[in-house]
Amino acid sequence: LFAKDVTVETKSINEVPQDNELPLLLIVEDNEDMRSYIKSYLTKYYNIIEAEDGKEGVEKAIEHIPDLIVSDLMMPKLDGNQMTSG
Numbered sequence: 001l002f003a004k005d006v007t008v009e010t011k012s013i014n015e016v017p018q019d020n021e022l023p024l025l026l027i028v029e030d031n032e033d034m035r036s037y038i039k040s041y042l043t044k045y046y047n048i049i050e051a052e053d054g055k056e057g058v059e060k061a062i063e064h065i066p067d068l069i070v071s072d073l074m075m076p077k078l079d080g081n082q083m084t085s086g
Helices: 032-042 054-064 080-085
Strands: 024-028 047-051 068-071
Touching: 024 032, 024 054, 032 047, 047 054, 054 068, 054 080, 068 080
Parallel strands: 024 047, 024 068
Antiparallel strands: none
16 A cells, blocks of 8 residues: 655755754764664754765765764775774
């Protein structure tokens, strides 16, 4: 059974939140379910941007300069240790 007139709001993981009163958090995690799980607990306290791997995480960190980064250690392209070592 499918609803034909249902509108689903989605946000790109590239969007930057608009609430300037909250600190900015970057979540770097290759597993989409884990990223969503972490985000679900921290959305009230942080504006959140996401990255799917370490390379994208570095790019977003440079572009947005987050207040905090939560990162997985084992990811493709750059792992968490490589991402933070510079």
